[in-house]
Amino acid sequence: MLNLQNITGGQTQDQFTAQFQSSDVNWYDEAIGPDGKARAHWQGLLAWLRDAGPEGYLDAALDLGRLRTESGLAFVATGRPEAELEDALPVMLAADDWAELADGIVQRAELADAALADVYSERRAISAGLIPPGLIYGGSSFAAHCAGWQRPPRHWLHIYEADVARMSDGSWVLLADRLDAPLGDGWLLANRIAATQAFADPFVDLGVRRLASHYAAFQDHLDQMMGWDGRLALLTGGEKDPRFFSHAYFARYMNAALVEPADLTVRDGAAFVKTLDGLKRVDVMLRGVPDSAVDALHQPKRAAFGAPALSLAAQSGSLKLANAIGSAAFAYRALAPFAHRLSQHLLGQALKLPDAPCLWLGSARARDQVIEERDDWRIEPLTSDQGTPANLEEFEKTDDMRAVLDRAGEQFCAVRTPRLARTPVWSGEGIRRTEWMMRVFACRTLDGWSVAPGGVASAIEPGRAPRALGFGKDVWVLPDAADKGEQQVSGLLKQQFSIGHLRRTGRDLLSRVADELFWLGRNSERAESVLRVLSVCLDRHLGGNRADSDPEVLATLIETHASPDEDLEGLDRYRDAVHRLARDHEEGASIPAILSFLQSGAMRARASISAESWRYIDRLCSDRRWQSTGPVRQNAGLARLIEDSIQSLAAFAGSAQDNLTRNYAWRFLELGRRLERGAQIANLGHRVAGTVHENEETYLRAWLTLGDSASAYRSRYMMTAQAAAVIDLMVLDETNPRALGFQLAALERVLSEMPTDIPYRRGEHRRALALLTDLRMQDASTLAEAEGSERPHLRTLMKGCEDGLAEVSDLIGRAFFAHTDAPEALVSHARQENRP
Amino acid sequence: MMLDVRHRTHYRYANSAVFSQHLLRLTPTVTPGQRVIMTDVKIDPEPDGIDTHRDMFGNVVHVATVSHPHEDLEIIATSRVERADRNALIFDTSAAWEKTRAAALGINGVSPVIEVSPYAFPSAMTVADAEIEAYARDSFTANRPVLDAAQNLMRRINEDFEYTPGVTQFDTLPTESFRARKGVCQDFAHVMLAAMRSLRIPARYVSGYLRTTPPPGRARLKGADASHAWVSVWDPAFEWIDFDPTNNCVPGDDHVTLGQGRDYTDISPVSGIVVGAGRQVLSVGVDVTDAV
Numbered sequence A: 001m002l003n004l005q006n007i008t009g010g011q012t013q014d015q016f017t018a019q020f021q022s023s024d025v026n027w028y029d030e031a032i033g034p035d036g037k038a039r040a041h042w043q044g045l046l047a048w049l050r051d052a053g054p055e056g057y058l059d060a061a062l063d064l065g066r067l068r069t070e071s072g073l074a075f076v077a078t079g080r081p082e083a084e085l086e087d088a089l090p091v092m093l094a095a096d097d098w099a100e101l102a103d104g105i106v107q108r109a110e111l112a113d114a115a116l117a118d119v120y121s122e123r124r125a126i127s128a129g130l131i132p133p134g135l136i137y138g139g140s141s142f143a144a145h146c147a148g149w150q151r152p153p154r155h156w157l158h159i160y161e162a163d164v165a166r167m168s169d170g171s172w173v174l175l176a177d178r179l180d181a182p183l184g185d186g187w188l189l190a191n192r193i194a195a196t197q198a199f200a201d202p203f204v205d206l207g208v209r210r211l212a213s214h215y216a217a218f219q220d221h222l223d224q225m226m227g228w229d230g231r232l233a234l235l236t237g238g239e240k241d242p243r244f245f246s247h248a249y250f251a252r253y254m255n256a257a258l259v260e261p262a263d264l265t266v267r268d269g270a271a272f273v274k275t276l277d278g279l280k281r282v283d284v285m286l287r288g289v290p291d292s293a294v295d296a297l298h299q300p301k302r303a304a305f306g307a308p309a310l311s312l313a314a315q316s317g318s319l320k321l322a323n324a325i326g327s328a329a330f331a332y333r334a335l336a337p338f339a340h341r342l343s344q345h346l347l348g349q350a351l352k353l354p355d356a357p358c359l360w361l362g363s364a365r366a367r368d369q370v371i372e373e374r375d376d377w378r379i380e381p382l383t384s385d386q387g388t389p390a391n392l393e394e395f396e397k398t399d400d401m402r403a404v405l406d407r408a409g410e411q412f413c414a415v416r417t418p419r420l421a422r423t424p425v426w427s428g429e430g431i432r433r434t435e436w437m438m439r440v441f442a443c444r445t446l447d448g449w450s451v452a453p454g455g456v457a458s459a460i461e462p463g464r465a466p467r468a469l470g471f472g473k474d475v476w477v478l479p480d481a482a483d484k485g486e487q488q489v490s491g492l493l494k495q496q497f498s499i500g501h502l503r504r505t506g507r508d509l510l511s512r513v514a515d516e517l518f519w520l521g522r523n524s525e526r527a528e529s530v531l532r533v534l535s536v537c538l539d540r541h542l543g544g545n546r547a548d549s550d551p552e553v554l555a556t557l558i559e560t561h562a563s564p565d566e567d568l569e570g571l572d573r574y575r576d577a578v579h580r581l582a583r584d585h586e587e588g589a590s591i592p593a594i595l596s597f598l599q600s601g602a603m604r605a606r607a608s609i610s611a612e613s614w615r616y617i618d619r620l621c622s623d624r625r626w627q628s629t630g631p632v633r634q635n636a637g638l639a640r641l642i643e644d645s646i647q648s649l650a651a652f653a654g655s656a657q658d659n660l661t662r663n664y665a666w667r668f669l670e671l672g673r674r675l676e677r678g679a680q681i682a683n684l685g686h687r688v689a690g691t692v693h694e695n696e697e698t699y700l701r702a703w704l705t706l707g708d709s710a711s712a713y714r715s716r717y718m719m720t721a722q723a724a725a726v727i728d729l730m731v732l733d734e735t736n737p738r739a740l741g742f743q744l745a746a747l748e749r750v751l752s753e754m755p756t757d758i759p760y761r762r763g764e765h766r767r768a769l770a771l772l773t774d775l776r777m778q779d780a781s782t783l784a785e786a787e788g789s790e791r792p793h794l795r796t797l798m799k800g801c802e803d804g805l806a807e808v809s810d811l812i813g814r815a816f817f818a819h820t821d822a823p824e825a826l827v828s829h830a831r832q833e834n835r836p
Numbered sequence B: 001m002m003l004d005v006r007h008r009t010h011y012r013y014a015n016s017a018v019f020s021q022h023l024l025r026l027t028p029t030v031t032p033g034q035r036v037i038m039t040d041v042k043i044d045p046e047p048d049g050i051d052t053h054r055d056m057f058g059n060v061v062h063v064a065t066v067s068h069p070h071e072d073l074e075i076i077a078t079s080r081v082e083r084a085d086r087n088a089l090i091f092d093t094s095a096a097w098e099k100t101r102a103a104a105l106g107i108n109g110v111s112p113v114i115e116v117s118p119y120a121f122p123s124a125m126t127v128a129d130a131e132i133e134a135y136a137r138d139s140f141t142a143n144r145p146v147l148d149a150a151q152n153l154m155r156r157i158n159e160d161f162e163y164t165p166g167v168t169q170f171d172t173l174p175t176e177s178f179r180a181r182k183g184v185c186q187d188f189a190h191v192m193l194a195a196m197r198s199l200r201i202p203a204r205y206v207s208g209y210l211r212t213t214p215p216p217g218r219a220r221l222k223g224a225d226a227s228h229a230w231v232s233v234w235d236p237a238f239e240w241i242d243f244d245p246t247n248n249c250v251p252g253d254d255h256v257t258l259g260q261g262r263d264y265t266d267i268s269p270v271s272g273i274v275v276g277a278g279r280q281v282l283s284v285g286v287d288v289t290d291a292v
Helices: A004-008 A013-021 A040-075 A095-119 A133-137 A185-198 A200-206 A212-226 A244-254 A310-315 A336-347 A364-372 A390-397 A401-411 A486-503 A511-543 A551-558 A570-583 A591-604 A611-621 A636-659 A664-689 A696-706 A710-717 A723-732 A740-752 A763-776 A780-784 A792-820 B097-105 B130-139 B146-160 B174-180 B185-198
Strands: A091-093 A159-166 A172-178 A232-235 A257-259 A264-267 A270-275 A278-282 A284-287 A320-322 A358-360 A378-381 A412-415 A422-427 A430-445 A448-451 A456-459 A473-477 B002-017 B019-024 B034-044 B049-054 B060-066 B070-083 B203-210 B227-235 B239-243 B255-261 B270-275 B280-290
Touching (some): A040 A200, A091 A095, A095 A159, A185 A456, A264 A310, A511 A551, A511 A570, A511 A591, A511 A792, A570 A591, A591 A611, A636 A664, A696 A723, B002 B270, B097 B146, B130 B146, B130 B174, B146 B185, B239 B255
Parallel strands (some): A091 A473
Antiparallel strands (some): A159 A430, A264 A270, A422 A430, A456 A473, B002 B070, B019 B270, B034 B070, B203 B227, B203 B255, B227 B239
């Protein structure tokens, strides 16, 4: 817990505000003017801070941290257990100042769009000598397969982001253009929503401009592109992509289907998503996967896993991409060295928002200059801040920079970040000043480009490259007289927006998500089964009588899940197995291994399970106690951990049962769960009761406890465990939710409700029905019959069920998930070789 | 000289493929030395559709999609072309290589020749290292006519490199084959391109076929020919002139040009993606014969 007293360092209200107001008069300060007084547009916030004092501020800052963590957890497993205290002071911007910046941003977006349209068709900018050919053709960002189309995209850009900062004279400067798969809007929105809740009073009182009308206007633009029955998707690289949070958040905000490359296929010149209901056409796609990774046909080596030939759908005009493939050609720094000239010639306007000094190193003169003034410049890749090329590192170390630059100069630029304005930030010691920058967000609307009033600000280390986007300081733009009516309008638009929401909710379950849900069901059940075995063993080991805690009994029980180590014996063998199940990621059925599958599966199926269900899974999977690497102590602590974990799983199961509508999503979760539980019971029955052990009673009792059926047994029989009675309760009884019969019956029922296009039962359904029927033909006393030390009938039945269920699982996979199979490259053309 | 080309590509899949998509660059382009009389591409099983367009390098590209289950797929491209031998070239009269570079890069006050610029820079498969650059400089001495220097470079590659099938792959980089001084026509072409582009001299990768003559007394084996690759170098007056480093010659009657690009990846004749195929077996046969 954070102790407020320690943090504030016993600061008084006066010290706090004094710190806020102390500033270096020689350095542009956002909050304080050259006269040493707070600037007009900061006075409102300052007044609130003065009233709230350090404690009021810290309360709000803690709230902000907690809200961010929550929204983060809702979309990605950040593993952040507690709210962290971050700098929560917003940056205030005056209306006229913002208007000037926004004007420059709009022009910049238009310029980038015009430049892209030109280099992919007419190439006037190159032939007229405005930009050197090497800027475009000298690197790998130019998408040759998108050049020279008969019908090029009407717009290359629909989304434009930029990193901007203020120079020491107060004017704005551009640090980077973000054109290729920007989509950081999720952070802007999540940041803003958290800030408005934590700092509700000053936010409302100051009348800070809202974001809603900006995004409503974007939605109108997208709606117009889609037509009345169009489908909107947001393409993400998946949860491994550092920008996944923003993608998931923004997709939900814009009500777009969140899809990954492998969810798509391109045929007949159109793009489709693969759903359980078949292929569904996508009309507009917000693209969060970079240019180079979206087309397996034209760029097989660089394409993301499962990517289809997306550029074909774009080329036919059927799919509209925001942004178009190929936009990387002018991304990051590529526009900077020539922006003035291009603006003059392509737009016929003087450039409004200049760039930080940037030299393109394809020019010999620029290379000379940079080598001469080496300490003043930072060398960066031209078109992307991603994947720093290996030889860039060498520049720092070796002196043959010249040789490297001469060989590949076209792909690099040299940047000089000027001295930037400073803004107040809150740190553990109080209020300080740091140089700052922000990401701003623009998009197309029916009336041209619109810039979201606000941004995500962060400190920038002097002379360093802009940071990757994430949560940051919120930027508050104050309204001017003309914005007064905006609040009303935005309310109105918001209403329209929510109707759009209703119209397109949850129509199609992606095949991939069905697959994830099925495995989520299986893995949660598997985790429970392993936990129960651990629990029973631990219980017996700690407090059992001699028969129950016999090492051989314990080893047999634990080895229903752990792979046996034949070299060990007795207690050592048992302890070793416990250790592997509790700690070892390599052990197939170990808790850490299952939890990591469970977590990533839950994350990918995130959109289809309730927030509550997700929280239970996340709580379990991010429990640090399972991540410990020390030796396993078989004590009360472990017992508690196991119990907590079983409870989380029970809560997850219950909440899925209660909160999910009985749609396909629920059915796949249920299928996975029933199938896995059935397989686990068959496994246990085979190993525990398939052999007639010497001390049979303790084994049978263990089986009852593992199946949570000990009390059901007692209430029925009032006697010690007898094989036939236990087998009846654990195998045949279809009213016992822990019995094999119950699982098979449920499995058969759900399979009978699955979509089908054939007149008879599908293969997986027939197989499940056969298993159920076979089970119903058995009687308990025959199953309990022993021949020598074995129960052949029980063994046959259990083995048959185990194999049969594995087969059903395969059949389900083939029937419903097979078309999620990712495309792979055709083997390459036989070597081109010829010589007479 | 009139030549007929038949290029057959056949995929056999271990499993039934549910979907496949093919990018075909099998249609010969018209060049100053080549007329295209007839050209046709047939695919079995029948694709859902074939989409045709021209790429930025001027090649005809077909995209074919098959979305019903199929165990194998056959692509047969047939063409008839007429080739002329361009024997009247006087390499000494071409422009100094520095001039062709200036034209491609738009430097020293020259406006760039936009059709040539894309070929002046190292592409993914034609990146040079210091050794290749030094090798190039031995041929491209100051102010040497570009075609003369290119011919010299072609001859040196032909002499210094051993033609060895099987030591390189379709994705072998020129730095690797240069070090080994071994490879096949694709490697020879990539090395020559990497060398020239290390100096930013515009040159392009040409994909095509070569007619071969069987050893005396033996019949021509069916399907024994193969697709071939060489290099084309740009000069302001002569425009694109082909050089075949594998055979140390300027292609004439026996070569058939399919198309051109920055390297193999821009112009590989057959490529694509497939879903559910499992193991794939590919067989290719090419026949180049005198038209009768």
